[in-house]
Amino acid sequence: MPPRFVLASRSPRRRQLLELAGWPFDVQESHADETIPPGTPPDEAVQLLARRKAEAVRKTAPRAYVLGADTLVVCDGRFLGKPRTAEEAFHMLRQLSGRTHDVWTGVAIATPGGDMVSFAEKTAVTFWELEDEDIAAYIATGEPMDKAGAYGIQGRAALFVKRIEGDYLTVVGLPLSRTVRELRRLGWPPPEV
Numbered sequence: 001m002p003p004r005f006v007l008a009s010r011s012p013r014r015r016q017l018l019e020l021a022g023w024p025f026d027v028q029e030s031h032a033d034e035t036i037p038p039g040t041p042p043d044e045a046v047q048l049l050a051r052r053k054a055e056a057v058r059k060t061a062p063r064a065y066v067l068g069a070d071t072l073v074v075c076d077g078r079f080l081g082k083p084r085t086a087e088e089a090f091h092m093l094r095q096l097s098g099r100t101h102d103v104w105t106g107v108a109i110a111t112p113g114g115d116m117v118s119f120a121e122k123t124a125v126t127f128w129e130l131e132d133e134d135i136a137a138y139i140a141t142g143e144p145m146d147k148a149g150a151y152g153i154q155g156r157a158a159l160f161v162k163r164i165e166g167d168y169l170t171v172v173g174l175p176l177s178r179t180v181r182e183l184r185r186l187g188w189p190p191p192e193v
């Protein structure tokens, strides 16, 4: 039996992106703890959380390749995760208005041999100046609530974006081209898949 591939994520975006790679995989949510030790730099923080997610799911799928990922927005040294309330979403988007911030995505791959490999990718995103009414209207769509930094570049927040530097898919939550290259290096997919 060839090894299975499991995506350790509840994110519909990550599933859709991984489908582009063209091989079969299962999806399993990780329920991993998402707290980060204070002072952890962003590249380490996203890899730490990605590894935790992959590790949690590996316990239930030991003979599989397991992929975990985590995305964080970093503005002025402050980490912006998923907003808990509409007010928090408003403050995050106010903070991002008219400025450049970094979006970090960490990816961790657990292999059937027991290894754990991870990397982090960064994309810089510049927003136009946003009017308070634009922010309020965007929050009313409900889009910000399950997304780091309170926006989805793949949705209506595309209208906020002046320029980006880096892989667009790092912002959406999975730097697919680098991920597929790393997986190949680790032996996935095997010839029989």
Ligand SMILES: Cc1cn([C@H]2C[C@H](O)[C@@H](COP(=O)(O)OP(=O)(O)OP(=O)(O)O)O2)c(=O)[nH]c1=O
Residues within 6 Å of the ligand: 008, 009, 010, 011, 013, 014, 029, 030, 053, 069, 070, 071, 072, 073, 082, 103, 146, 147, 148, 149, 151, 152, 153, 154, 171, 172, 173
């Ligand atoms: C900045 C940005 C983030 N996001 C999303 C990607 C991630 O799904 C989410 C960040 O939260 P994460 O904790 O990285 O992921 P998640 O909770 O959605 O899923 P899981 O932990 O189960 O894998 O924000 C977008 O979809 N578009 C964007 O432009």
